[in-house]
Amino acid sequence: MGSHLLKNPKIKRTLFTSTFRSSISKSIHQIPHLTNHNSSDSRASTSSLGTSQNTRNPRWIHQNYLVSSLKIRSFSSQVVTDELQTTDGLTVDQITASQWPILDETEGDWRSHASAVAQSIQLIKKRLQWKKLVMRLQMLTIELNKPDLWDDPVHAGKISREHGSLMGKMKEVNGFERELLEHIDMVKLAKEENDGELELESLKALFKMRRSAKEKELKAMLAGAHDPCSCFIEVQPGAGGTESMDWASMVMNMYKSWGQRRGYGVTVVDEMAGEVAGIKRATIKVDGEYAFGYAKAEVGTHRLVRISPFDSGKRRHTSFAAVAVTPILGDVSAQVQINESDLRIERFRSGGAGGQHANTTDSAVRIVHIPTGVTATCQNERSQHQNKAMAMAVLQSRLDQLEMVRQAQMNAQHTQSLTDNSWGNQIRSYVLHPYRMVKDLRTNYEVSDPDSVLDGDLDDFILSYLSASMDKDEDDVC
């Protein structure tokens, strides 16, 4: 499988990015074994798993300097399982272990930049559950190479999609890591050579990497299979009548603003107003990349403490609202199959004679999935047809979520994190009186400006929760 570590740490595998190609001519004479120019390199483009074998071949090293970026890409499309290192054998782990001081970004020390990037790479790998990812990828590769794979095209499609997506992640991280080590090599080389221009260039490149590393860390947090999906957010008031219904509508508005701030498409799917104020229930659709990945951090019960505007006695009230988030799976083959005969479809009727007698724009549709009792209602679309389609989409999403929970429960490892996330758990407290504060009970993250939070400024809460929940599994270091 080519997963053994390299015996000879002195062997170097580097990749020149375009920034450096200009300097290659200058430094190329430094590279050892640079003799055999004319052999054609067939290995660089083969796609076997034995990549590490290639890397032991000196000829490969030399080719690696000369091949076009196209070929380099084909190299990186293979599963790389051994440790990447610099010419003098430095690895990312060693860089972080050596604890080079990480200075402010503006300080131009290459060790500081390199160390910061190395730390990010470690974090990213941890978030991606690197070991598991590598193992899964190897399994998928074996599966993909089976000759009878395409006898079942649905299964094959699934396998190849997952393979593609994991491969993409692996390529990206490996590429990033390789880039870091190369820049370190180049810095050292430049220092030896007293090449000020090259040193400055490398330093700039490291600085740039440090910047983009933060983004990559964030992206790695949303590595769940369904994280890139759009989603539905549903809010329901807890007990307590008007008080809670008003709070539920405040929570709903918070998510509407949050979605709009992030540039997502936000549409109200279902909304039932309370008699006096607020909502009895509401569902919105949040359209856009990673909507589910972020919003899933909001699942749970949200608690409000305030002087009630509905209480003439001006007493302090505590209200609750529950939030549920379900993904809209883009991949139809991943969706739960719904049997038409299991559905009861109820449509709004104006009462009376109907037909030509009635003209109403109300075309609400409610669908009940009889076996599970799951229901979905939609009345905000403009035709019954569309309301039915939207209610079906909501139902599909809810059933998919149920199925995901069921599968995760079968997998004991996940049980813990899921109970953390379940509907009934109180996750955040919003206090408007006697002091002002919003505090996340899972992360203890808090701010003293409830108004901005209620106006949709939620990202800090979401990110702190996501990073806390991702990074706490200490046993799963890359």
Next chain:
Amino acid sequence: MILSGFPRFIRCRVSPLSQNLKQPNNYLQTLSHSTHHHGIVSCLSTIPSKPISSSQLQIPLFLREPIYSATVSDLEKWKNWAKTLVYSVGSKFLETDNGPEVNTLYREIQWLLEDVVVEEQRVSTEEKVVKLRTEMDQLYFLWKQRIEKRRPFQYIVGCEHWRDLILCVQEGVLIPRPETAKIVELVQEVVAKDKGLREGLWADLGTGSGALAIAIGKVLGTQGKVIATDLSPIAASVAEFNVKRYDLQDKVEIRQGSWLEPLEDAKGKLAGLVSNPPYIPSDQILGLQAEVGKHEPRLALDGGENGMDDLLHLCEGAASMLKPGGFYAFETNGEKQSKFLVNFMMNHPKSMFQDVRILADFAGIERFVTGFCQ
């Protein structure tokens, strides 16, 4: 253009009463056809009918050019005003004549904005300017009409979302009802099973906005065609407009005229025949929900003394129009009419129908009569 092929004379007593709605800026060119209908049998006098030119078509709001603008705060102000108006109505409409309730009207406010505002973004700057497809004044005027005159929302915006279609409608054209969509499902079922029906010639009688004709045109095979008729020139031209919007000119042909009359050339050739004819008994017209009774064309609602005038006329005609094995589906007022119709068909001395069935709408009302020609 659109109506160049229409006959100069139609054989019915139609009294087109052109009544332009007085509006600021004279923006809408509304032609309100107040037509009185006396049942087809009594329609013998001949009146010249002016062809309806395309300029008399009302362009729905969502298709107009966004040449106006307003600030977000202007729109918010309008929205609050519109909501206050709704709030003042409360459940009055619902209690008087089963009219719209508060939540429905709130949603209509949102939809009206959807059709008029090109980019409504929730931005912090209240002064942000957005593009509109009509003027601010007009928005106030339209919503006032909605609440004070009970003008149907679909006429206000000029369209109705029906099934997966957006059909343009205006005064003089019946707004398609959700119940009627069932007829499309029924047609879908029979054409799925029978190639002859799928590739055959269909007719939609009294097509109104063209809803059934267009929806059926979309479910037929490549050879399948629909001819849709309507007595009202305005309905015919609106239907034509809708057909063009869905690029179905090759599939759906609109002919102006009374029921089966424009179909002489298709006698005995029809693979299918559908219709949602007027079926409300004349004495119930006065008590109708204001949106319907005061604004929608009586021609499309009033089915004569017991509401069956046109249904019976169509049943009699259907036998001679359909080819053997041809399918038909009619919408009725409910159980009483459906049963009467089935009885009429089965016991008619010249009955040629088989597999005659009554089907309920989604509210459980026995709304449709279907069958096949022997």
